[in-house]
Amino acid sequence: MILLENVSKEYRNGVHALKNINLQIEDGEFVYVIGPTGSGKSTLIKLLDGEEIPNSGTVMVENVDVGKLKHSRVPIYRRNIGVVFQDYRLLPSLTIFENIAFALEVIGEDKAKVRRRVREVLELVSLSEKAKAFPNELSGGQQQRATIGRAIANHPKVLIADEPTGNLDPEKSIEIMELLEKINKDQNTTIVMVTHDSTIVDRFKKRTIALEEGFVVADIMKGGYIQHD
Numbered sequence: 001m002i003l004l005e006n007v008s009k010e011y012r013n014g015v016h017a018l019k020n021i022n023l024q025i026e027d028g029e030f031v032y033v034i035g036p037t038g039s040g041k042s043t044l045i046k047l048l049d050g051e052e053i054p055n056s057g058t059v060m061v062e063n064v065d066v067g068k069l070k071h072s073r074v075p076i077y078r079r080n081i082g083v084v085f086q087d088y089r090l091l092p093s094l095t096i097f098e099n100i101a102f103a104l105e106v107i108g109e110d111k112a113k114v115r116r117r118v119r120e121v122l123e124l125v126s127l128s129e130k131a132k133a134f135p136n137e138l139s140g141g142q143q144q145r146a147t148i149g150r151a152i153a154n155h156p157k158v159l160i161a162d163e164p165t166g167n168l169d170p171e172k173s174i175e176i177m178e179l180l181e182k183i184n185k186d187q188n189t190t191i192v193m194v195t196h197d198s199t200i201v202d203r204f205k206k207r208t209i210a211l212e213e214g215f216v217v218a219d220i221m222k223g224g225y226i227q228h229d
C-alpha cells in the first residue's frame, strides 16, 4: 500500500511543489496522476522513489517510511520498487539482456537465477529476439519495453512510471499500456503512472488523481468522483 499523509514539499528555491497531500493507493491498484505542467506530478514520483524527501508529512510505500530513509538506504529501498521514466535510461554499452541482468546482479542474485529470470522477463515484454541487441538498435517502444522489463525483474510490488508513453506514438503507447495492464493484472503490481496523455487516460480507464498547483484537486474512480479537496 502507498499512503501519503499531510505531505508537503517545498524546494530550496521556495517553490511549494506539493501542498498537504493525502492519498491512499491499495495493493494492486493502477492509478494515473495527471495535471498541468508544474503541478507537482514528478515531485510526487520523486517522493515515492526516495529521490526527494517531504518537508512535512509521511510517505509510506509498502510499510517503508520513505521520507525517513537514511540516504545510504535509498538504493536498497529502490531495489524493491520498479521505476520507469520517459527517457528509458538503459545503459548504452550493455545489451538488452545485460541491462536487465544488471538490475538483478547488483542485488546479488546468482548467475543461473539471473539468466532464468532475464529470459522470463524478455518473453513477458516480447523482446526475446532482441536479447543481444544494444539499446540504440531498438525502437523507442522496444526500449521502453526493455525498461519496463528491467523495472519488474526483481518482482517489485510497486511500479512507478513517469510519462512512460511520453516519447511514443499512439500505437506504441497502446502497446506499453497493454503491457503495464498485464503486469498489473498478472502480478498484482501496484502501478502509479504520471501521464499527460489524455487519449490513454480516456481509453484505458483507471482511477485518476489530478494535481493542480501542488494540490490534489480531484480523485476520480473510473469516471465517478470520490474525493475533492
Ligand SMILES: Nc1ncnc2c1ncn2[C@@H]1O[C@H](COP(=O)(O)OP(=O)(O)OP(=O)(O)O)[C@@H](O)[C@H]1O
Residues within 6 Å of the ligand: 011, 012, 013, 015, 016, 017, 035, 036, 037, 038, 039, 040, 041, 042, 043, 044
Ligand atoms: N529540483 C527542483 N528545485 C526547485 N524547484 C523545482 C525542482 N523540481 C521541480 N521544481 C518546481 O516544482 C514545481 C512542480 O514541479 P514538478 O516537476 O513536480 O511538476 P510536473 O507536474 O511534473 O511538471 P511537468 O508536467 O512539466 O513535468 C514546479 O514549479 C517546478 O518548477
